[in-house]
Amino acid sequence: MTYKILLVDDELEITDINKRYLQQAGYDVTVASDGAQALEVFRKNQYDLIISDIMMPKMDGYDFISKPFSPRELVLRVKNILNRIYGKSTQSERLVIGDLVMDHSTRVVTVANQDLNLTNKAFDLLWILANHLNHVFSKTELYERVWEEEYLDDTNTLNVHIHSLRNDLAKYSTDQTPTIKTVWGLGYKLEG
CATH class of the missing domain: 1.10.10.10 (Winged helix-like DNA-binding domain superfamily/Winged helix DNA-binding domain)
Structure with missing residues (x-):
C-alpha cells in the first residue's frame, strides 16, 4: 500500500526538497502552498498523513510533527508515525x-x-x-x-x-x- 501524504508549506524550496525525498521513499505526495489550498485539496482526496507548516498566508496550519532540519529525518518520522497509526508492522510481537x-x-x-x-x-x-x-x-x-x-x-x-x-x-x-x-x-x- 502506498501512503498518501499532503505536504503544506509556503516555502517552495523546502517543499520541493521534502517532496522529492518522500517520493523517493515510496510515498504519494501532494503539495499545497497555503492552508486554504490545503483545505480545498483535502476535501477532494483522502490522505494518510498531513505535514503542515504553522505560519502561512491565507490560513494557518498546525504542525503535528515539528519540521525537522533534514529531509532524511522527515522521512524517518513519517515512517514511524504511519507505523504507529496503522500498526503496519510485519514483525512478530x-x-x-x-x-x-x-x-x-x-x-x-x-x-x-x-x-x-x-x-x-x-x-x-x-x-x-x-x-x-x-x-x-x-x-x-x-x-x-x-x-x-x-x-x-x-x-x-x-x-x-x-x-x-x-x-x-x-x-x-x-x-x-x-x-x-x-x-x-x-x-x-x-x-x-
Missing part, C-alpha cells in the same frame, strides 16, 4: 533466537530464562537487530532507526549502547545466545 526471548508488547527480554533490564533504546536496538538476524546494519541506519534523528559521524552514542547491550547479553549467555558482531567498516549484526 515475540521473537525467540536460541535462548534469547523478546516480547515487544511487554518489552521484556530474557536470556537463558533470566530477565534483562534493558533501557528503551537498548530494547529498540536489539529488537531491530533480532528482527533481521545476520543482516549488517550501518551505524547510520541503526542510529536513525532507533533515535529517529539524523546520525552525526562524531556521535559515540551508538557505540556506547552497543557496548552496554553486549555486556547485558553476556551476563547470562550460553552457547545458544546470539551475539552482536562488529563488521569492520560496515556496522553491526546480530548473529545466532
